[in-house]
Amino acid sequence: MDEGGAGQRLDNYLIKVLKGAPKTLVYRIIRSGEVRVNKGRAAADTRLAMGDEVRVPPLRLAERSPEEAAAVPAREFPVLFEDDCMLVINKPAGVAVHGGSGVSFGVIEQLRRARPESRFLELVHRLDKETSGILVIAKKRSALTVLQDHFRERKAHKTYAALVIGQWPGSKKVIDVALHKYLTAEGERRVRAVRGDSDEGRRSISLVKVMQHFKAFSLLDVTIKTGRTHQIRVHLASEGHPIVGDEKYGDFNLNHALARGTAVAGVRMGDLPGGRFERMFLHARYLSLPHPVSEASLVFEAPLPSECQSLLAALDAANG
Structure with missing residues (x-):
C-alpha cells in the first residue's frame, strides 16, 4: 500500500484500482473473504494504512477503452467553497458521485476531466445519485485523510x-x-x-x-x-x-x-x-x-x- 491508498476505506480503494469491476463484485469478494489485508480477512469499511498488503483474487475485468475514457464529458458544478485543500460543490440530482454499477461516469470523473491540471481530486463522502446538495472533494491526499476522519468522528454535521x-x-x-x-x-x-x-x-x-x-x-x-x-x-x-x-x-x-x-x-x-x-x-x-x-x-x-x-x-x- 502506497500513499495513494493510505486512509481510504477498503471498498473505495478497490473500486478505484480495480477499474472496470462492478461494485457488486467488489463487495462480494470482500464479504466472501477473498480479499486479504495483511493476510487476514477485512471488512468493506476497513481503513488502509501505509504499508498494508492488499491481495485480491484473480479477476477478469473489462478495461475502459481510450474511446470510453474520452467520452467522459468535462463538467464543472456550482462551487460553494474552494481553496488549496478542498472543493465544496452543490451536486444536482440525477448525477452519480462516481462511475460504477452501470454508471459510466459521475461527478468525480467529470471534474477530473474538466480540471486536467489538478493532480489529485477525490470524494470525501458520498451522496446518492438521486440526492442533490453539498458534496465535499479533497484536492490533497493529506486533506482527504483528515476530512474523512472528521466525518467518521462525527465532527461533520x-x-x-x-x-x-x-x-x-x-x-x-x-x-x-x-x-x-x-x-x-x-x-x-x-x-x-x-x-x-x-x-x-x-x-x-x-x-x-x-x-x-x-x-x-x-x-x-x-x-x-x-x-x-x-x-x-x-x-x-x-x-x-x-x-x-x-x-x-x-x-x-x-x-x-x-x-x-x-x-x-x-x-x-x-x-x-x-x-x-x-x-x-x-x-x-x-x-x-x-x-x-x-x-x-x-x-x-x-x-x-x-x-x-x-x-x-x-x-x-x-x-x-
Missing part, C-alpha cells in the same frame, strides 16, 4: 431537507432504528430497518424537525448522527412517511403521478416547470465541519433547487 408523504408528528424528533444493508437477487444495493437487538443491524440515528405541514405532505429537516447507506430514506419510510419521489423506498403510485403531471392532493402541477416533478425530494442543504488544515469552523449551505422550490410553492397554494 449534515442536515437534509426532505419532503415526505403525510403529516409527520411534531413529537417524533428522534429515529433510533438499526439498519441492515443487503443486495437483491439482481445485485442492487438495498437497506432495511431491523430490530435493535438484531445481529445484522447497525445502530443508526436521525434527528427530525418539522419545517412545514401541507395538506398531505410534510417538509422536514433531518440531521444524521450516523452516516449509513440510504439512512434518511429508510428511516423516514420505516415510520410510514416515505420521501416524495423515492423510487426505491417510496410510494410508486404517487411518484408516478407527480412525474406525469397528474394533480395530487389539490396541487396544481401546471405551476411547476414542465408541469412535472421527476426527482426525489432529498437535498443536502447544510454542512459544518473543521477545515482540514486550519481547523477553523466551516459552514456551507446550498439553497433548494428550483424544482423543489416550485413544488413547495404549489403545495403552499394548495393549502389555501
